[in-house]
Amino acid sequence: MTTTNSTWVTRALDKVEVVGNKLPDPAIIFFICLVIVWGLSAALSGISFDSIDPRTGEAVVVNNLLTGDSLADFLSRMVTIFTGFAPLGVVLVAMLGVGVAEHSGFISAGLKRMLDATPKSLLTPMVVLVAIISHTATDAGYVLVIPLAGVIFYAMGRHPLAGIAAAFAGVSGGFCANFIPSAIDPLLQSFTQSAAQIIDPDIQVNPLNNWFFNSASTLLIVSIAWYLTDKVIEPRLKDVEVDGDPADIPKFEDLSPKQTKALRAATITMLLGIAALIAILVPETSPMRDSEGQLTSFAAPVMQSIVPLIFLLFLLPGVVYGFMSGTYTTTKDMIDSMTKAMQGMSYYIVMAFFCALFIDAFGKSNLGALLAIEGAQVLKSLALPSMVTIVGIIFLTAFVNLFIGSSSAKWALLGPIFVPMLMQLNISPDLTQAAYRLGDSSSNIITPLMPYFPLVVVYCQRYVKSTGIGTLLSLMLPFSIAILLLWTVFLLAYWGLGLPLGIQASYVYPAAG
Template structure:
């Protein structure tokens, strides 16, 4: 029996176990309600818990100001009055709300004009064969600026890029999907998710520190390094493990797309050059405005870290995306008149409608959590437990990471999971001197790592559809068996990077110390 035969048998024996495990995960996840209803269920549980704790006169001393904070009963008259009278204000004041809307309007222009799709195509088509894995992997981590469109655009392009250099298109689909899914929160370019997470983290931090603020670029430096490290890890695992699998050839009768679709037309290339020039001019102009110490975009004492520029970074990002989108679309013809620009923004906001509906439920839950002071009690008690346990903070990080990774398999919505976890984890770790930005960076790893292996993600099913173009009998277990080695290795490498970052004390982003 040859080594190849042995590999085939081993893969066949592993596959049923993977299929069974994925089936268990899928059934458990399907038993959960929609995230919108999940937050109302959590609100009901919170209401009952607050009534019990208030009846027991549970309270803690706030380490922020030394005052005694007692649990308030959400089912009392005051609680019902609060819930009724503040519902609209809770939604309107939800930190990510305005930020995400502004960012999406700019990103929508860049996406709907065709600029982001062209950028992804050119990023994977002009590389030597030896660099194609890294190029697709890095493009995957950087593609999140296009949100869900990243999956639709880059996953099939990954298959085309690999086939264009004589490699398996199956491997290309797997690499593209896993780099997007398990590297979702590692984008070197600020994304809409950064704004959402920063808003939720800010709200959670204010439970114990009323003046806390976490900016959308608070993890930017860490994200840049993460995207490079993950792309390297994907390249190594693909080269030394996945590429040695014996089942990488597409079906003989598979319908193969035209490789020429990777190439840009002359007009698209011209539009890309013009858009790049416009972006360069905009960045230079912005830099010239910020450079003088007396610049109105700087803060007190000429500070850039605490300045109007960083306070309005979401608007700046939206403006830059809008500029490149308008220039590109005007040259290619996707934008023919000024009225097309707001129309593209509207199209982008339509995609955000499900998120905005979810935000309404999240905003109410977080407001109730804050009003009842259950979060204060949990955070202070958990922090005291951590201090008395004597556990090294690194061990605490690993325990938090393991817990969130398991939860992410079932609750694949990052904003939903962070909205549940942040009100406890952020204050708890703040009380043991771990900055909110650091807890958010830890969450990014858990929110991404296991995404590529869970069938609860709608994009897992989408990727399976792309895989089935090349292998018709591919199933959930097939895709999971490809993505599992990548996802596990990426999570481990990303965790090691975080721990190294923490040990060296490198800032996570502008004005965001790691400890």
């Protein structure tokens, strides 16, 4: 499927791939950044700056991290720096529960049932919606929803590559749009809060600070992907022959009666869990409320229990499905599921180690505060409207995303710069995080450096043997451009209307009232 458009896209992305392949692994990038922070702290520690630290009201002082005392302190705290790294516990606890739901088969069965029950006329939006929902199970969308979408489109007489493209757009292009809270919410929030505390040590950021905006964005992403799939992508594919080996084309298999019964019981278990939680929260004397009876304050136990709740709401139905379907025969099978989930997080743990050391050094050196204050002064001198500044953050993030795929890794690097800097311009950490998440999502589907991109190419080759990187890029480029532009406009309009970003979120810093 070679066209003029796909040819120039392929050439451009080939250059991006060459440059991107020369970058070190994100874990090594954090180590390099750590060394750079050490060096800069030593070089700048003897310089007097006029910038006033808002935390102290005094001139910013860069602390030398290469003195004997500083190095001794660093070595003595290295273990606790790592174990105290907020995102580490957040992600691992959530993944223990999600891992049981995923490896027991509960999530895959639920997604199959949702897609199987969808009318043909609503197939595209349902595929995209299910792809978005799959974010709650981390990588389940890449390994399940995308290939399954191709199977269902093909079974319904539609072009399978169109189904794969629609699902890929939902899973990856709309990565940060979801009306169901997931582990990515507290993960990014923890980085945002750490970055904001460079300027305001007492500031607290709610894990669901972008939830309302993300929920509303779900409708936008579904609409964009629905229109492009049916009106642009599939018409382009009408002359593309499905010439894959029939033996390689997966067949859509219905759930067995036993699996159907297990799915029903597991779903009821999840709904009962949600109902029980609501019943506990409703009474004014609920132990999940704070001392003033509020549910959404930071002191409320329910706000501090979001990650454990995610753990339980996936663990319990996963266990029920596993034993009723026969996937589990002993309790050891459940533990094996958790073990597999942790094995999948092994790379993240390594990355988190170096990230924790970098974040700690960056904060202790005061370089973050200096950069934020000086950067804010430059932005202030440009006198750019706040909306223009936010658009710049979005597009810069989308560009960086072409080279560094990990959402958490990028935000760990960019957050300590963006968040404090924009706080100096009276833009809240909540809005800055929303802008980052938007830019981070939009370019996922056009970078071969994204770990699952080659896998999606393989999915396509099952149906069209000649599919290559350029083919997939030509399919996904319209989605990427439309999502980036229209989602940016959507955020600006959402902001302009003053609609709430999320729980305890604001658009300005410091927040009014």
